[in-house]
Amino acid sequence: MTAPLDAIFAALADPTRRAILAMLLEDDMAVTDVAHPFAMSLAAISKHLVVLADADLITQEKRGRVKWCKLEPDAMRAASVWMQGFGQFEPVNLEAFERFLEAELNDPENA
Amino acid sequence: MTAPLDAIFAALADPTRRAILAMLLEDDMAVTDVAHPFAMSLAAISKHLVVLADADLITQEKRGRVKWCKLEPDAMRAASVWMQGFGQFEPVNLEAFERFLEAELNDPENA
């Protein structure tokens, strides 16, 4: 179940959160370690991680007293796929894509 | 000069703006025509278009008294390239696209 595009794009709109995702690309990390390079409070980073988790861009698993953060590229893939539709390159599957667009147009709230 | 990712992703985070982009995929449109299907004021749509233009996702050209809006996929492409760094997925992954489409159509609530 991927999160709505709203949540995904909103999560990606913040440079701190994008930097966090880039860090997680290297390896899974604990919340404190994620926070370390940033010039802001741990609580702020904790909130950013909640936003990323709500968008399904990461998952968090608590082992002992440390909470591990893991990159979850599927949600980003969904957004990327949505964006690819605007490239207008791919000759294939335009029909399916137009069905998708139509669904979105008919129901913008949930697009 | 593509707009910063901040602006691009923030612009894409709103369902109204994504719907507008989808409409512009069909053809260039005047501001009033863009506004027509939406249940909100023309001024609100005008603001949305400014956001999209600031993100370089569209361009606006005034001919006579009507301002034409044109999709500008390059900015979106820049964001797409950034995202591709996170996925082990290709620029155009039709398989993922079709899985996404299916999920989209079966479960419009979470699309």
Added chain:
DNA sequence: TGCACATTCAACCAAACGGTTGACCGTTGC
């Protein structure tokens, strides 16, 4: 000339965002 149309401007509003601080809670280890 003057009205109708296309669009923006300006002021305003409620809600969401991104950050802070300090208290709090569960876990670990001496």
Added chain:
DNA sequence: GCAACGGTCAACCGTTTGGTTGAATGTGCA
């Protein structure tokens, strides 16, 4: 047992966002 650590919660704050309304600007046309 208890202090230190890892992380969240709660309250607060200033700014941004997404919308409204009404007035203003500029263009087209009879």
